[in-house]
Structures are given as structure tokens and as C-alpha cells.
Amino acid sequence: MDQPDYFSVSRRGVLASGAAGLAAGSISPQVAFAASTPAAERAITMQTVSMRINGKAQTLELDTRTTLLDALREHVKLTGTKKGCDHGQCGACTVIVNGERINSCLSLAVMHEGDEVTTIEGLGTPENLHPMQAAFVKHDGYQCGYCTPGQICSAVSVLKEIADGVPSHVSAELTGPMEASNIEMRERMSGNICRCGAYSNIAEAMAEVAGERA
Amino acid sequence: MKPFSYERVSSPAEAAAAAARAGGAKFIAGGTNLLDLMKLEIETPRHLVDVTGTGLDEITETDEGGLRIGALVSNTALASDERVKRDYAVLSRAIVAGASGQLRNKATTGGNLLQRTRCPYFYDTNQACNKRKPGRGCAAKEGVSRQLGIVGVSDACIATYPGDMAVALRVLDAVVETVKADGTTRAIPLGDFHRLWGDTPHIETVLEPGEMITAVTLPKPLGGTHIYHKVRDRRSYAFALVSVAAVLDADGHGRVAIGGIAPRPWRVEAADAALPDVKVAARALTQGASPTDQNAFKIALVERTLAGVMAKARGEAA
Numbered sequence: 001m002d003q004p005d006y007f008s009v010s011r012r013g014v015l016a017s018g019a020a021g022l023a024a025g026s027i028s029p030q031v032a033f034a035a036s037t038p039a040a041e042r043a044i045t046m047q048t049v050s051m052r053i054n055g056k057a058q059t060l061e062l063d064t065r066t067t068l069l070d071a072l073r074e075h076v077k078l079t080g081t082k083k084g085c086d087h088g089q090c091g092a093c094t095v096i097v098n099g100e101r102i103n104s105c106l107s108l109a110v111m112h113e114g115d116e117v118t119t120i121e122g123l124g125t126p127e128n129l130h131p132m133q134a135a136f137v138k139h140d141g142y143q144c145g146y147c148t149p150g151q152i153c154s155a156v157s158v159l160k161e162i163a164d165g166v167p168s169h170v171s172a173e174l175t176g177p178m179e180a181s182n183i184e185m186r187e188r189m190s191g192n193i194c195r196c197g198a199y200s201n202i203a204e205a206m207a208e209v210a211g212e213r214a
Numbered sequence: 215m216k217p218f219s220y221e222r223v224s225s226p227a228e229a230a231a232a233a234a235r236a237g238g239a240k241f242i243a244g245g246t247n248l249l250d251l252m253k254l255e256i257e258t259p260r261h262l263v264d265v266t267g268t269g270l271d272e273i274t275e276t277d278e279g280g281l282r283i284g285a286l287v288s289n290t291a292l293a294s295d296e297r298v299k300r301d302y303a304v305l306s307r308a309i310v311a312g313a314s315g316q317l318r319n320k321a322t323t324g325g326n327l328l329q330r331t332r333c334p335y336f337y338d339t340n341q342a343c344n345k346r347k348p349g350r351g352c353a354a355k356e357g358v359s360r361q362l363g364i365v366g367v368s369d370a371c372i373a374t375y376p377g378d379m380a381v382a383l384r385v386l387d388a389v390v391e392t393v394k395a396d397g398t399t400r401a402i403p404l405g406d407f408h409r410l411w412g413d414t415p416h417i418e419t420v421l422e423p424g425e426m427i428t429a430v431t432l433p434k435p436l437g438g439t440h441i442y443h444k445v446r447d448r449r450s451y452a453f454a455l456v457s458v459a460a461v462l463d464a465d466g467h468g469r470v471a472i473g474g475i476a477p478r479p480w481r482v483e484a485a486d487a488a489l490p491d492v493k494v495a496a497r498a499l500t501q502g503a504s505p506t507d508q509n510a511f512k513i514a515l516v517e518r519t520l521a522g523v524m525a526k527a528r529g530e531a532a
Binding site for chain 2: 164175
């Protein structure tokens with residue numbers, strides 16, 4: 001039996017039309033904004049910022065309030081990086097900036113002038129997975145997948161931090177080489193929450209990649 | 215988030231001048247705490263001065279044999295510095311006991327000292343909070359106060375200074391260096407940096423408006439055994455209920471500072487003098503405590519955590 005046309009709608013399309021429905025409601029965003037600032041109205045400041053995202057130069061004209069996360073998702077349309085809590089507590093928004101992982105939700109986009117940003121889309125492609133992406137698939141390091149881009153960006157950075165001698169709370173010794181043990185992986189990944197509870201498989205995936213490199 | 219204008223500056227003097235010029239300005243570096251609070255409209259700066267280009271991101275040796283840590287040195291860089299790991303291990307240990315890897319990569323030495331309290335009533339804008347809205351009262355005293363302070367607190371506010379790094383800096387007798395808008399500089403011992411709440415819990419440090427932290431200096435290494443022990447409700451990525459930063463010699467003499475119980479890292483001269491007697495030291499550290507029913511356990515927890523630290527210093531399993 002043929003599927004009726006209305007099934008051929010993407011998840012993103014549904015979300016987008018839902019947002020449009022809200023915007024068309026009785027209270028416009030402008031009115032809502034004015035109501036929340038009864039005192040002196042503040043002018044919105046726009047600012048230009050240039051950065052390299054996944055190796056590609058990008059120049060963006062942004063409201064200064066725009067986080068790096070929103071710039072990536074809403075302006076550059078790289079929706080692999082996810083918004084979870086938007087307060088630096090869950091790690092879903094983790095990206096790699098100048099070689100270090102950060103919470104992109106707690107960083108203003110305009111502060112990234114000249115920076116090199118790597119998102120999940122820049123680590124690998126479906127045809128050519130990054131070793132960490134392949135290891136997550138092999139070890140089933142996810143269930144719903146929402147936290148996974150942040151987990152993988154974090155996991156890649158964790159192995160680099162271990163190699164660079166960055167200590168963790170569970171490191172027995174501060175000096176000398178850091179271990180890539182299971183307990184180290186778990187401690188170093190504590191800023192990435194997975195509500196499906198895939199933690200043990202994530203640690204296994206990381207151990208495999210760490211082992212291959214050792 | 216309220217709209218704000220934004221500028222980048224390239225020197226500390228320029229930063230201080232920029233902050234003085236614009237009304238309602240704040241400095242921003244890592245931004246991990248400030249931006250969080252701006253999203254909740256607890257912080258509402260009209261202007262942000264981005265100080266990340268001011269070049270204060272190095273750790274250098276001082277003439278006195280200590281270290282000068284630039285205000286922009288990240289938590290990760292500081293905890294990973296070979297000199298810090300070797301000579302000021304309590305500082306490395308304290309830093310990696312706090313936050314997450316992502317946050318430590320972004321958080322700076324200066325900003326971390328200015329981290330605001332994590333009291334839930336400060337964060338919830340529907341609740342009364344003298345720190346957020348002076349004169350409105352304190353919902354925490356009759357509320358969920360397990361995490362909150364027991365010493366140095368006041369009728370107006372029972373919040374704690376939440377950080378770990380500063381507890382280690384306190385035990386190391388660190389000094390905060392600043393520059394003011396008029397270009398003058400000063401050095402503030404860390405023990406004098408955070409104010410007790412009193413009647414003005416919204417004024418948290420002795421910094422003047424527009425005054426910027428440029429560095430934190432450490433005296434020459436103390437030697438001894440360095441320990442940071444943090445007790446919390448979750449094994450990782452949680453704020454302290456009680457933490458102990460300690461530098462001890464083989465006999466258990468030395469110095470301790472306590473985190474998680476007061477508006478500032480809590481260090482008491484009489485407690486240091488009493489070591490290695492844990493009971494007397496703990497009594498000195500919690501003298502005059504005014505806990506709530508929910509956090510009175512912290513008085514015993516200070517003693518027990520201290521006992522664990524002393525055992526560890528003696529080489530016993532803590």
C-alpha cells in the first residue's frame with residue numbers, strides 16, 4: 001500500500017513548522033521582549049566575527065548575545081552539536097576549539113575571532129568515520145544518540161588531554177605519564193551526561209581507541 | 215539575556231579604562247559563570263569588556279622563588295603546569311576536583327576567584343535573595359540548605375563561596391594582583407579578598423568597580439605533603455559539602471583551609487597551631503558556627519574530613 005504524502009515529512013520540518021506556529025501566535029517575540037524589559041529599552045548590538053569551522057572560513061554578523069552553540073546550529077546550520085541544558089551542565093554542546101573541548105553553550109560566538117572550531121561534522125563523515133565514531137558504533141556507545149556528538153568530541157579531547165599530561169581527580173600521580181584506564185575515562189567524561197546510561201560502553205569505546213594509539 | 219555592547223581590549227590598563235568608561239560594564243574571560251548568570255538575567259551587564267586578548271596567560275617565576283600566575287591562565291593549564299604539579303600539588307589537586315574537563319579548559323584563574331555562589335535561592339529568580347536583590351530577605355535559611363554555609367555567614371545570607379581552586383590558594387598564602395581604572399595596582403592577600411556577607415551579601419569581594427585581577431602570586435614552595443580532599447554528594451562534577459586543602463609535614467604539623475562552609479576559603483590561625491590535634495583544630499575551624507538543621511552535619515564532617523586528611527598524610531588509607 002502506498003504511503004500517503006503527509007508521511008514524507010522530516011523530523012526537522014515538523015520542528016521548524018512548530019516553531020513557526022509559535023511565532024505566529026498572539027504574542028509576537030518583540031512584544032514579549034518589551035514586556036520583559038520595562039525600564040530603559042536596550043538596543044541590540046550586532047557584531048561581525050570570523051572563525052574557521054571544520055576547516056572552512058566563516059564570517060558571521062551576530063547579535064552579541066549569540067552563543068557559539070547557537071551560531072553553529074542556527075547560523076552555520078551545523079546541527080550535529082546539540083543543545084541540552086544550555087547551562088554547561090550536560091555536555092551535549094561540547095565542541096573542540098583550538099584543540100581543546102569546551103561547552104559551546106557557555107561561550108559567546110563573538111569571542112571566537114580567529115579561532116579554529118571542530119564539531120562532530122568535522123571529525124568524520126558517514127563514509128569515513130573518525131576512529132572514535134567507529135568505536136562508538138562498534139561498542140554501542142549510545143541509545144537515543146542525542147548526547148553522542150558531545151560525547152565523541154569530549155572523548156577525542158580526553159585522549160589528547162591524557163597524552164598531554166593533564167591530570168584528573170583520580171590520577172594516582174600528578175607527574176609522569178597519565179594512564180588511559182577505565183576509571184580515568186569515567187572521571188574525565190563526567191561533564192557529559194547520558195540519560196540513556198551508555199557510560200560503560202562509552203568507556204569501552206574510548207579504551208579501544210586509546211589502546212590502538214598506545 | 216539582556217542585550218549588551220561588546221569590545222575587545224589588548225592590555226590590562228585598557229581593560230580597566232574601558233570598564234570605567236562604559237556604565238554597567240563587566241569583564242569577561244572564560245565566561246562560564248558570567249554567561250550562565252546572564253542567561254538567567256541574574257547578571258545584566260550593559261557592556262562586556264573581553265579581556266582574553268590582554269596577554270595575561272603565562273605562568274612565570276618570581277624573584278622570591280614563587281610563581282606569578284596570569285589571570286587568564288586556564289584551570290587546565292594551571293593544574294597541568296609541571297612546576298605547579300611538583301611544588302604546589304594541592305593546587306593541581308583542588309582544580310581537578312572541581313567542575314568538568316570542558317569547564318576547566320575555559321575557566322580562568324581570575325574568573326574562578328570571582329565565581330559566584332551556587333546557592334539555589336540565588337539562582338532561582340522567583341525566590342527572595344539578599345545577594346541578588348538586597349533587602350528582599352533570604353529564602354535559603356528556611357529552605358533546602360544542605361550545601362550552604364555554617365561559619366562566617368549572617369542573618370542576611372548563608373551562601374558559600376563554591377570554588378575549589380581558591381581553597382588551595384588560601385592554604386598556599388596566595389596574593390591577588392589587580393589594576394584599577396586609574397592605572398594604579400595593588401596586591402591583596404587571598405585571605406582578605408572575599409568579604410564575609412554581613413548586611414551586604416551582594417558585595418562579595420574587596421575589588422572596586424572596574425578593578426581587574428591581573429595575576430595571582432604564590433610564595434616560594436612550602437614542601438611537605440599536599441592533599442586536597444573533597445566530600446560531595448556525587449563522586450565527580452559536584453560542589454563540595456566540605457573540602458580540605460592541606461600542606462603537612464611528616465608529624466602532621468602544617469596548615470589547612472576548608473571549602474564549602476563559608477563565604478570564603480576558611481582558614482583559622484588557631485586551627486593551624488593545633489595540628490596535628492584534629493579535634494582541637496576542627497573545633498577552632500567551626501567555632502561560632504550557626505548552621506541550619508539541614509547542614510549542622512557539616513560541623514562533624516569538618517572534623518572527619520580533617521581526620522581522613524591527617525591519616526592520608528601519615529600514609530594510611532584515608
